[in-house]
Amino acid sequence: MSFGAPTSPTLAYLLLGSNLGNRAALLAAARQELATTAGDIVAQSGLYETAAxxxxxxxxxxxxxxxxxxWLRPEELLAACQAAEQQAGRRRVEQWGSRTLDVDILFHGRQVIESPDLTIPHPRLPERRFALVPLAEIxxxxxxxxxxxxxxxxxxxCPDPLPVRPWPGELGA
Structure with missing residues (x-):
């Protein structure tokens, strides 16, 4: 468990996802929210579309x-991510179900964390092309x-066969 405030900032990598409503607008709103609550966004990939x-x-x-x-500890970053999901109207009904917004912490510096509430690096990252393609861009x-x-x-x-395509719509950057 972490104690005290970090002495220097950490570079964390997040994955945003949406498959309900105005997906691009929800991702744009999430970026704005996270820039306010989580830290400075120093890089962002384009938007990619993939089957669920x-x-x-x-x-x-x-x-x-x-x-x-x-500057947030991993647990605090998780709380900021979950708050952004709630603000977007996220309802946790079923695992891997449809959602207005999903925010996953892929990496938090070089930390390795395994707790009941948080696992970093994201445990399924190596098997998810939809996460690796945008991450590879940045x-x-x-x-x-x-x-x-x-x-x-x-x-x-990556064993995931689902195609991941650049989304031709407005990036909302």
Whole structure:
């Protein structure tokens, strides 16, 4: 467990996702909220569209990766992410179900955390092309602290067959 405030900022990587409502607008609002509550957004990928993963009978998702320079401890960052989800009207009804907004912490510096409420790095990142493609756009050389592979290498070995396509709509940047 962490005690006290961090002595320097940490670079965290988040994945935003939405498959209900005005997906692009929800991601834009989430970026604004996270810039206020989580830290400085120092990089953001474009938007990518993919079929739903895990529970396939639902609308396609838009996803975007963010790099955030944050002073928040991982647990505090999780709270900021969940607050952004709530502000977007997120309701947790079923695992991998449709949602207005999902914000996942992919990495928090080089930390490895396994607790009942939070696992960092995100445990399913290596098997999710929809997360790796946008992350590779902004952090292709980032190395997974447990696996020792870069994001590019993880993407090359990713077993997920779902196509991930750049979204031609307005990026809302």
């Amino acid at each position: 993963w895990g529970r396939e009978n639902q609308p396609a998702f838009l996803n975007q990766a963010l790099a955030v320079r944050t 952090a292709k050389a980032l190395r997974h602290p447990q696996l020792g592979l870069t994001v590019t290498e993880l993407l090359a070995h």
